Amino acid sequence: MYLAVVVLLMGVxxxxxxLIESFAFHSDAGLVFLIGKWFVFWAVGMRLLLAGVRQMANPAFTADTIFGIKDKAAEVIVRELGFGNFAIGVLGAVSLLNREWVVPAAIAGGLFYGLAGALHTRNGNRNTNENIAMISDLFIFVVLALYLAATVIKAA
Incomplete structure (x- = not known):
C-alpha cells in the first residue's frame, strides 16, 4: 500500500x-512550468499533506514501518515531523491557487526531500519502506532541482 501511494503521488x-493540461486542455504554459506546478502540487502538496496527517494521527506507523523504531518515546518526534510535513504540504497544495507560490514550494519541498533522502542513504540497515522513502525523496529532489534550475536559467 505504501509503495502504491508513493508511486501514484510522486510519479503517476x-x-x-x-499530459492532461498539455494535450486535453491545450495549455499555453510551458513544459518547465507544468512540471513544477504538478510535481509541486502532487509530490510536495498532496504527498506531504497526507504524510503529515498520518504522522500526527498515527506516529507509530512512521516510527516503526519506516525507521524500525518501536519505542513509544519516538512518537513525539514523529508527530512533530508530521507538523512540518503538513505545513510544507499545505504550501505545495495551495500553490495551485497562485502560480507565484510554485517556486517557494519547490524550494521548501525540494530541500526537505533532498535532506531527508540524504539522511536515508546514511542508514546501512534500511528496510524496504525506508528504501522506498529514500529513492522517492531523492527522485523528487532531482525533479524539483532541475525545475528550479530551468526556472532560474529562463528568468536570466
Whole structure:
C-alpha cells in the first residue's frame, strides 16, 4: 500500500496532470512550468499533506514501518515531523491557487526531500519502506532541482 501511494503521488499523478493540461486542455504554459506546478502540487502538496496527517494521527506507523523504531518515546518526534510535513504540504497544495507560490514550494519541498533522502542513504540497515522513502525523496529532489534550475536559467 505504501509503495502504491508513493508511486501514484510522486510519479503517476504529476505526469498524468502534465499530459492532461498539455494535450486535453491545450495549455499555453510551458513544459518547465507544468512540471513544477504538478510535481509541486502532487509530490510536495498532496504527498506531504497526507504524510503529515498520518504522522500526527498515527506516529507509530512512521516510527516503526519506516525507521524500525518501536519505542513509544519516538512518537513525539514523529508527530512533530508530521507538523512540518503538513505545513510544507499545505504550501505545495495551495500553490495551485497562485502560480507565484510554485517556486517557494519547490524550494521548501525540494530541500526537505533532498535532506531527508540524504539522511536515508546514511542508514546501512534500511528496510524496504525506508528504501522506498529514500529513492522517492531523492527522485523528487532531482525533479524539483532541475525545475528550479530551468526556472532560474529562463528568468536570466
Amino acid at each position: 499523478f504529476p505526469v498524468a496532470a502534465i
